[in-house]
Amino acid sequence: MDIAVRDGKIVERVNERKAKKVDASGMIVMPGGVDIHCHIAGSEVNTGRLLRPEDHFRDFERKTIRTRSGVGHSIPSTFTTGYRYSRMGYTTVMNPSMPPLEAKHTHEELNDTPMVDKASYPLLGDWWFALEYLSHDNVDELARHVAWIMGTTKGYAIKIVNPGGLEAWGFGQNVHSLEEQIPCFDVTPRDIVRGLCKVNKLLNLPHTIHVHTNNLGQPGNYETTLETMECVKDLASSHKPAIHITHCQFSAFKGEDWRTLESGAEEIARYVNCNSHVTMDMGQIVFGDTTTMTADGPFQFGLSELTGSKWVNHDVETETSAGIVPFRYRRKSYVHAIQWSIGLELALLIKDPWKIFMTTDHPNGGPFTSYSRIIAWLMSRKAREATMKRVNHRARGKSLLTSIDRELGYQEIAIVTRAGQAKALGLGSKGHLGIGADADIAVYSVNPEKIDASRDYKKVRRAFKHVAYTIKNGIIVVKDDEIVKSVEGSTIWLDVQTSEPVCVAEDMKRRFRNYWTVEYENYPVAENSLGVSKRIAVKADV
Amino acid sequence: MVILYPLKEFRFPIIAECITPDAFEGKTANEIEDLNVWEGNRQKTLGQLFKVADDKTENSRITLCGNMAKIRRIGASMTKGEIVVKGNAGMHLGEEMKGGKIAVYGNVGDWAGSMMKGGEIEIHGNVGNYSGAPYRGSKLGMQGGKIIVHGNVGNEAGAQMKGGMIKIYGNAGQFVGFRMRDGAIYVQKDCAGRAGACMVGGKIFVGGMLESVLPTFTIDGTKAKVKVEEGETVRGPLYVFLGDIAENGDGKLYVSKARNSHLGYYEKFL
Numbered sequence: 001m002d003i004a005v006r007d008g009k010i011v012e013r014v015n016e017r018k019a020k021k022v023d024a025s026g027m028i029v030m031p032g033g034v035d036i037h038c039h040i041a042g043s044e045v046n047t048g049r050l051l052r053p054e055d056h057f058r059d060f061e062r063k064t065i066r067t068r069s070g071v072g073h074s075i076p077s078t079f080t081t082g083y084r085y086s087r088m089g090y091t092t093v094m095n096p097s098m099p100p101l102e103a104k105h106t107h108e109e110l111n112d113t114p115m116v117d118k119a120s121y122p123l124l125g126d127w128w129f130a131l132e133y134l135s136h137d138n139v140d141e142l143a144r145h146v147a148w149i150m151g152t153t154k155g156y157a158i159k160i161v162n163p164g165g166l167e168a169w170g171f172g173q174n175v176h177s178l179e180e181q182i183p184c185f186d187v188t189p190r191d192i193v194r195g196l197c198k199v200n201k202l203l204n205l206p207h208t209i210h211v212h213t214n215n216l217g218q219p220g221n222y223e224t225t226l227e228t229m230e231c232v233k234d235l236a237s238s239h240k241p242a243i244h245i246t247h248c249q250f251s252a253f254k255g256e257d258w259r260t261l262e263s264g265a266e267e268i269a270r271y272v273n274c275n276s277h278v279t280m281d282m283g284q285i286v287f288g289d290t291t292t293m294t295a296d297g298p299f300q301f302g303l304s305e306l307t308g309s310k311w312v313n314h315d316v317e318t319e320t321s322a323g324i325v326p327f328r329y330r331r332k333s334y335v336h337a338i339q340w341s342i343g344l345e346l347a348l349l350i351k352d353p354w355k356i357f358m359t360t361d362h363p364n365g366g367p368f369t370s371y372s373r374i375i376a377w378l379m380s381r382k383a384r385e386a387t388m389k390r391v392n393h394r395a396r397g398k399s400l401l402t403s404i405d406r407e408l409g410y411q412e413i414a415i416v417t418r419a420g421q422a423k424a425l426g427l428g429s430k431g432h433l434g435i436g437a438d439a440d441i442a443v444y445s446v447n448p449e450k451i452d453a454s455r456d457y458k459k460v461r462r463a464f465k466h467v468a469y470t471i472k473n474g475i476i477v478v479k480d481d482e483i484v485k486s487v488e489g490s491t492i493w494l495d496v497q498t499s500e501p502v503c504v505a506e507d508m509k510r511r512f513r514n515y516w517t518v519e520y521e522n523y524p525v526a527e528n529s530l531g532v533s534k535r536i537a538v539k540a541d542v
Numbered sequence: 543m544v545i546l547y548p549l550k551e552f553r554f555p556i557i558a559e560c561i562t563p564d565a566f567e568g569k570t571a572n573e574i575e576d577l578n579v580w581e582g583n584r585q586k587t588l589g590q591l592f593k594v595a596d597d598k599t600e601n602s603r604i605t606l607c608g609n610m611a612k613i614r615r616i617g618a619s620m621t622k623g624e625i626v627v628k629g630n631a632g633m634h635l636g637e638e639m640k641g642g643k644i645a646v647y648g649n650v651g652d653w654a655g656s657m658m659k660g661g662e663i664e665i666h667g668n669v670g671n672y673s674g675a676p677y678r679g680s681k682l683g684m685q686g687g688k689i690i691v692h693g694n695v696g697n698e699a700g701a702q703m704k705g706g707m708i709k710i711y712g713n714a715g716q717f718v719g720f721r722m723r724d725g726a727i728y729v730q731k732d733c734a735g736r737a738g739a740c741m742v743g744g745k746i747f748v749g750g751m752l753e754s755v756l757p758t759f760t761i762d763g764t765k766a767k768v769k770v771e772e773g774e775t776v777r778g779p780l781y782v783f784l785g786d787i788a789e790n791g792d793g794k795l796y797v798s799k800a801r802n803s804h805l806g807y808y809e810k811f812l
Contacts, residue, residue, distance in 0.1 A: 054680030310679075 003029065005439040008473035012435055022476065026447045027468055030414050031431050032091025032440030034421040037210075037246050037281050038362035039293055040081050040118070041095050041109035043102040044322045047312050048075045048291050048363070051324055055291065067483050074290040074363040078112040082489070084369055086115035086478050089442025089467040091489075092422070092430050095120045096159055096210060096246065097295045099316040100127070101518070103153035103525050110491055111531035115470075115477060117430075117440075119492040121210050122153045123295055125160030125192055126167045128318040128515075129508070134195040135186040142195060143202040143542045147496035148504065150205075152524040154493035154533075157207035157425075158200055161295040162214055163192040166321045174298040175214055178227050189214050190231050197232045197242055203496050203540040206426025208244045208279070213251045217299050222264025225251040226271055229278050236277030244424060247283025247361035249343035258335055262398055263342045269349035272356070279424045280350075281357040284343035284374050285336065286366030289328045294364065297321030318515050329366070337395030344377055344384065345399075348406045353415040354423065372465035375417070378408045380457035410448045427492075439474035442467055490532035498540045543603045544574060545595040546588075552612040554582035555632070556591065559615040563602040563623025563642060571596035606631075611651065617644050620661070633670070636663050639687065652696070653677075658706065660687040671696035671715065674708050684708075684725065697734075700727045703744060707771060719746045722793060728770045732801075740786050741793035747776050751801045759785035759795060761808040768796050781805060 004014040039045050049056075049072065056071035061080050063069040070080030085093055093113075098106045098120040110118050124130050124146060133142035146158065164175045164182040171183050178190040187195075193211065200209050213228050215221035229243060236242035245251065254264035272278050294300060297313060300323020304311030307327065314322040329336045343365070350356045358378070362368040376383040384401055396402075408416070422431025429438045446463035453460045466481035477485050504520070512520040527533050544566055560577040574596070575589025588594065602623030610616065611630040618637040625644045633651035636644050641661045652670035655663045656677065669691050674684040675698050683702030690709045697715035700708045703722040714729045714737075722741040729737075729746070735753035738746050747770055762782045769775050776796065783795040797805065 051679070053678045054676070054682075057677055309681075 003433055005474045008439050010433055010435055010437045010439050022469055024443045028410060028444045028446055028448050030442050031418050031433050032442050033089050034092040034418045034431055035090055035359060036094050036357055036421040036425060037096045037359045038093060038368055039095065039097060040093060040113060042098055042106040044293050045075055048293050048324045051310065051312055052291055052326055066486050074367045078109050079114060082113045082115040083483055086470050087467055087481055088371060088465060089444065089470050090116060091440035091472050092117045097161065098122050098153065098155065099320045100149060100153045101316055101319055107154060107491065107525055107530055114486050114488055115472060117489040117492060119156035121157040121159035122149055122155035123159050123161055123320040124196060125163040126320050131167065131185040131187055134191050139195055139198050140542050143199045144498055144502050146199050147203055147498050147540055148502040150494045150496050154525045154530060156492055156494055157205060157210050158196050159210045160193060160196060161212040162216060163189040165214055165298055166295060169297040169321050170315060178231060193228060193231055197235050201235060202542050204538050208241050210244045210246055212246055212296060216250050216296055219253045219255045219257050219261050222252045222254050222267055225268060229271060233277055241279050242277040245278060245280040248280040248346055249283040249339060252342050252346060261335055261338050263338060263345055263400060265342045265345035265349055266400060269346060272350050279355050281359040282343045282347050283359060283361040283365050285329050285339045286360060286370040286373060287329045287331050288366060290363050290366050291324060292327045292364045293324040295320045295322050297323045300325050317517065331391045334392045334395050337391035341399040341401050344401060347378055348404045353412045354420045356416065357421045358416045372461045375413055375464045376457040376461040379413060379453040379460060381405060381407055382454060383457040407454050439471060441471040443469040488532050490534040491530045492534045492536060495535050495537045496540050497537060498542050543597050543599055543605060544601045545605045545607060546592040548608045549591060549593055556581050556613045557615055558613050559618040561616045562618065562620040563604060564620055566601045566604060655684065655689045657682055657684065658687045659685045662688045664690045666692045668693035669695045671698055672701060673699045674703060675701035726770060738785060738793055738795045740789050742789050742791035743793050745794045747796045749776055749798050752797050755783055755805060758788040759783040760787065761811050763812060781808060
């Protein structure tokens with residue numbers, strides 16, 4: 001079977017004599033990879049780079065004739081990030097946390113991340129205006145406000161991190177359940193999740209709300225996760241999910257404390273199998289050294305207390321917070337081994353691959369460069385057992401993995417690494433190779449008919465790490481794991497069109513002057529400051 | 543034995559992690575000349591920069607003659623054998639060394655014995671900053687082995703140290719044993735101050751004058767003499783301080799009483 005490409009799109013046929021041919025016989029051809037959640041740009045990532053010089057000096061890339069030099073293992077520099085993604089066959093990458101105030105910085109960095117298309121999700125869960133509108137139960141007005149924010153920050157989806165917790169963190173507190181009152185605002189985390197879910201629906205945004213749950217990283221938090229999923233169940237329409245639970249591994253802990261920690265993957269998988277309004281991504285951990293960074297300030301503070309590591313705390317004025325802690329996942333640690341198990345259990349116990357996607361929550365669970373290892377674990381029981389032999393003994397006894405025989409096939413891997421993610425993001429032209437799709441194609445040198453992934457998992461791992469060809473927008477950019485052409489990727493953003501244009505009230509401009517460190521006029525990201533702008537127009541219901 | 547002579551006076555830093563007994567073992571002089579090094583941003587071979595003399599006996603013994611102050615990473619990650627430098631040596635000498643011995647008859651740059659795990663480095667001259675300390679920001683300090691310095695050392699000797707021993711027969715700069723967790727540091731002469739800042743374990747012995755003890759250390763008592771290691775005893779009396787309390791630390795700082803009369807006021811807390 002042949003795939004024809006013209007002008008960056010997949011077409012029915014091209015003139016065979018004139019066209020350039022790529023021989024992919026005996027190889028596996030997939031759409032370019034799509035990563036729904038990985039922190040690759042923004043002030044948080046950049047502060048992580050500053051915090052960790054020791055992350056750089058062992059892992060560096062030399063300048064070549066086509067590529068720039070770069071450093072970094074868990075938080076590579078922008079250009080290196082793009083090259084490394086491309087060398088794994090990824091062509092679309094979503095940067096999931098962008099405080100609106102830092103949008104300009106984030107887009108500057110994304111402009112410098114070549115080879116991949118990218119988008120950012122503005123953090124709106126603890127945004128003062130959102131909290132205010134929600135406390136007055138004014139969902140329509142909030143929807144118009146979010147539409148304005150999407151255009152202003154050039155964002156793509158609504159990101160909610162520890163709803164309410166980040167506002168409470170401004171007062172040195174946290175919230176511990178969906179019902180807890182947030183200081184100074186008459187709202188609860190449940191109101192925030194439900195309110196923004198309604199907004200998401202009113203605005204017809206292509207992705208769902210992207211939620212990092214409350215109590216993330218605390219033993220016993222799987223119940224909160226179940227409640228969070230349940231609380232928007234009635235808002236879902238039949239054909240579209242209503243909520244995306246991100247890096248679910250960190251939200252699937254069962255047990256009283258760290259000593260009695262167990263996996264809550266079974267309960268979560270059971271819920272997801274019975275309901276169709278949820279998608280999630282794994283947030284798989286990979287043993288080794290990495291850097292954790294989330295907008296969840298209180299969680300990061302707890303982590304730095306736990307590990308005694310250096311720590312960055314960042315309060316983004318009225319919008320959100322952030323924290324960064326270097327971290328090492330150890331095989332011999334009971335907790336880390338259980339975490340490793342939870343991620344894989346989730347992916348294997350959730351029957352429908354369109355509901356769970358492969359991520360490491362880069363760099364929180366491990367750098368994205370270890371995706372091929374996760375693919376091997378998902379595809380081969382033998383690979384899981386090989387790692388299992390080396391992990392903490394007690395964790396091995398508690399892990400459900402020993403009782404799971406499921407092995408994902410190549411088809412399912414294509415879903416969890418690209419097709420499913422593209423569908424969940426509402427990116428119609430990505431994640432498939434049908435006529436009209438973007439010509440983002442990855443060719444891996446592994447023959448699915450000859451190589452049995454469950455036995456020869458090492459070959460599969462190598463093939464998914466070092467791509468044979470990556471084609472971006474119809475241009476061959478990587479050949480045999482080497483960049484042959486450096487291309488710019490586009491920045492995807494939403495232009496949400498409300499029934500009447502959103503005008504920013506004088507009242508809001510006044511508040512900008514009072515509460516923000518920047519003037520209102522300096523706040524919006526202009527379209528011409530994006531490297532290659534790709535506007536997606538969305539018609540809203542308000 | 544392999545002897546290396548520099549062919550010129552070096553202007554640019556040279557990264558030569560291949561100068562180790564492990565890399566030289568079993569190679570002829572010609573093969574050794576073909577090993578890659580970086581001079582500034584250019585890749586070169588060892589033979590372009592050095593004259594390699596091989597007497598065809600044991601090539602796990604390497605001697606470097608001449609001024610090697612620009613040569614970095616001599617003996618990096620070595621596990622056995624011996625390197626003798628007759629002259630100065632550059633930065634990162636014996637980085638991540640696991641075994642064997644390095645002797646330098648001259649001065650050494652910064653990060654000597656950085657992240658060392660075993661073996662011995664003996665330096666008959668002065669040493670720059672960060673001896674035994676890891677790369678900036680890293681917590682992987684020296685884990686084992688021994689560094690002996692007959693001259694003075696710069697700042698932050700033994701930072702983040704987790705094991706092993708550093709013996710300094712001269713003076714030491716500031717922040718000796720910064721964030722140290724275990725192991726021992728012995729300074730025979732004076733110490734510039736802030737010794738043991740943020741330490742949580744291990745021992746520091748100061749035989750000379752210590753400008754001041756950090757306020758986050760408490761006095762625990764005095765001792766007539768302390769043993770540093772087999773065959774090395776510090777005769778006192780010595781003050782014993784515990785700290786760093788700001789880090790809930792349990793490290794010990796031994797300071798000579800005779801040379802530090804300005805610390806006498808601590809005695810009233812005993």
